[in-house]
Each structure stands twice: as C-alpha cells, then as structure tokens.
Amino acid sequence: MQPDTKYKAEQQAEYLKKMRANPRVTAVRVAAPQNCTVGQMVQGVYALGDAPALPLEGCSRPGGCICTYDPILDEIYP
Numbered sequence: 001m002q003p004d005t006k007y008k009a010e011q012q013a014e015y016l017k018k019m020r021a022n023p024r025v026t027a028v029r030v031a032a033p034q035n036c037t038v039g040q041m042v043q044g045v046y047a048l049g050d051a052p053a054l055p056l057e058g059c060s061r062p063g064g065c066i067c068t069y070d071p072i073l074d075e076i077y078p
C-alpha cells in the first residue's frame, strides 16, 4: 500500500468511527466520483456497521480513490 493510501485509509476509518459514535448519525452514504468505477458500483446508503472501507480497493481512478463518506443525520429533534 502507498503511504498516501495508508494515510487516507486511516483518515477515513477515523471518520467512520466518529460517525458511529455520534447518536445523530443514523446511516452513512458512500459518494463516488464519475471516474471511480469501483465506487460507482458500491455507492449508496449503508447502515453504520455495513459501510465499506475507504479508499476502495481496486479503484481505477488515476491518482487514487477519492470516494467519501457522507453522514446521514437524524433530522428529527425532540
């Protein structure tokens, strides 16, 4: 694994962990750019425990995978 990719993976894992710890985050959306073919296949909404690890393995985008997590927040306030 490239040092850059490793750094990104750690960053994304950390972000996912924070979202899991936040009670307002109910799910996570994986967003992929057009030129990330693997991302195009996996993008969508996942339960917090089911989200795939980012950056995606096998991403063919030149320069590396730039897929991101988007938190889905509970918009209902008590």
Ligand SMILES: [Zn+2]
Pocket: 032, 036, 037, 038, 039, 055, 056, 059, 061, 064, 065, 066, 067
């Ligand atoms: Zn990607």
